[in-house]
Amino acid sequence: MKDIKPYIDQHKDRFINELVELLKIPSISADAAYKNDVLKTADAVKTALEKAGCDNVEICETPGYPIVYGEKIIDKNLPTVLVYGHYDVQPADPIELWDSPPFEPVIKKTDKHPDGAIFARGACDDKGQMYMHVKAMEFMTETNQLPCNVKFMIEGEEEVGSESLSWYVKRNQDKLANDVILISDTGMISNTQPSITTGLRGLSYVEVEVTGPNRDLHSGLYGGAVANPINILTKMIASLHDENNHITIPGFYDKVEELSLDERAEMAKAPFSLDAYKSALDIDEVYGEDGYTTNERNSIRPTLDVNGIWGGYTGEGAKTVIASKAYAKISMRLVPNQDWVEITELFTKHFESIAPKAVTIKVTPHHGGQGYVTPTDNIGYKAANKAYTETFGVQAIPQRSGGSIPIVALFEDELKSKTILMGFGLDSDAIHSPNEHYGIFNYLKGIETIPLFYKYFAEMTM
Ligand code: BES
Ligand code: MN
Ligand code: MN
Numbered sequence: 001m002k003d004i005k006p007y008i009d010q011h012k013d014r015f016i017n018e019l020v021e022l023l024k025i026p027s028i029s030a031d032a033a034y035k036n037d038v039l040k041t042a043d044a045v046k047t048a049l050e051k052a053g054c055d056n057v058e059i060c061e062t063p064g065y066p067i068v069y070g071e072k073i074i075d076k077n078l079p080t081v082l083v084y085g086h087y088d089v090q091p092a093d094p095i096e097l098w099d100s101p102p103f104e105p106v107i108k109k110t111d112k113h114p115d116g117a118i119f120a121r122g123a124c125d126d127k128g129q130m131y132m133h134v135k136a137m138e139f140m141t142e143t144n145q146l147p148c149n150v151k152f153m154i155e156g157e158e159e160v161g162s163e164s165l166s167w168y169v170k171r172n173q174d175k176l177a178n179d180v181i182l183i184s185d186t187g188m189i190s191n192t193q194p195s196i197t198t199g200l201r202g203l204s205y206v207e208v209e210v211t212g213p214n215r216d217l218h219s220g221l222y223g224g225a226v227a228n229p230i231n232i233l234t235k236m237i238a239s240l241h242d243e244n245n246h247i248t249i250p251g252f253y254d255k256v257e258e259l260s261l262d263e264r265a266e267m268a269k270a271p272f273s274l275d276a277y278k279s280a281l282d283i284d285e286v287y288g289e290d291g292y293t294t295n296e297r298n299s300i301r302p303t304l305d306v307n308g309i310w311g312g313y314t315g316e317g318a319k320t321v322i323a324s325k326a327y328a329k330i331s332m333r334l335v336p337n338q339d340w341v342e343i344t345e346l347f348t349k350h351f352e353s354i355a356p357k358a359v360t361i362k363v364t365p366h367h368g369g370q371g372y373v374t375p376t377d378n379i380g381y382k383a384a385n386k387a388y389t390e391t392f393g394v395q396a397i398p399q400r401s402g403g404s405i406p407i408v409a410l411f412e413d414e415l416k417s418k419t420i421l422m423g424f425g426l427d428s429d430a431i432h433s434p435n436e437h438y439g440i441f442n443y444l445k446g447i448e449t450i451p452l453f454y455k456y457f458a459e460m461t462m
Contacts (some may be wrong), residue, residue, distance in 0.1 A: 074149055090431075132450060162406060188424060209326075
């Protein structure tokens, strides 16, 4: 394969400008007000795939947002890589905490990105990372050296649970048949130490509602004599962890796989500075489950977190009131073997059981998904590692991530293939946060590394 570096040098301004244009469209899947923008982004991705040399590019309708599909089948005897990514983004709020508007991309230098980074919602998650694959494809088709068949499948509902993609995958197994799935939607350790994500956590996301009296009450006339749903809800939530920060839901840990001491020792070899971690977050101390390190707590251990809590009076000044209702949104990150449907049921049963008779409880499941782990002794992993080793000059480190991409487990069930997670983001890139950004270095390095994955995957398969 010809060296891609001259091609990148020649075209990098255009690569950056094209991404900037894509980032200007606010494709927020969670908010129906942005429906037209989400659809417009799908069209933009379709055009980009066509320009990159894909055939049969189409907007595939689903019950929700469409899937953009495109392919280049050059030889039935060659292996097929299925590239997945998402063109939707998270909402931008709290908007006032952005230093520049979320959909008006700007390039600025940061400590971690001395070559500059593009600041915009979706820059890293996932438009920037998805678009690296489109540009890598452009290089391989323009220079006539595509080593594999390629199928692209880019969805628009990842940030809201990928329901339509599940629907689509279940109906299109033959069309999507592949030898390996390639995704860039995760992170790596640093710009000098690449890593390959070998695990993702599962997720169960629920909303709870606690109802006390049938209307808001004067907190003097009734206070002390009826249940205050906010007091009750906070007490119930507090009881979900014990003094060691273990989760108290009966059966919650039953299927959790304990790693061997050897595996944990292997994990601990990955470069990590607790001081740098704390100072990046402005915290004096970390906090979590007893008996586990920070990197274990956020990857191989399940968690339960309140993501939002509301009820009662939160306006200016004081209002003396006992609210009729209190609410919380709760997520549980799960590890492989924990089944999200089962965990959701365990949560619901437990939460109802700990409520005093003075209130009624409603638990509404939102979405969820299974976790994922992949061994490192497969061709996909080896090809990826070889590609990184060539472009970074050091081997990649396998690393289990705390984040979730629920569709990956579904791919394994429905399409029977393994996913290789070649993420190029950094933890400091602020995905889902104000001032999300993606390093120019990371973007171009991704474009440089991806074609080598194809090359080595083809070589190792044939
Ligand atoms: N790309 C992220 C997941 C991710 C980021 C995994 C970094 C590993 C490292 C993805 O877009 C995401 O945000 N997933 C959601 C789950 C989804 C069901 C809303 C998540 O992890 O919260
Ligand atoms: Mn993502
Ligand atoms: Mn995301």
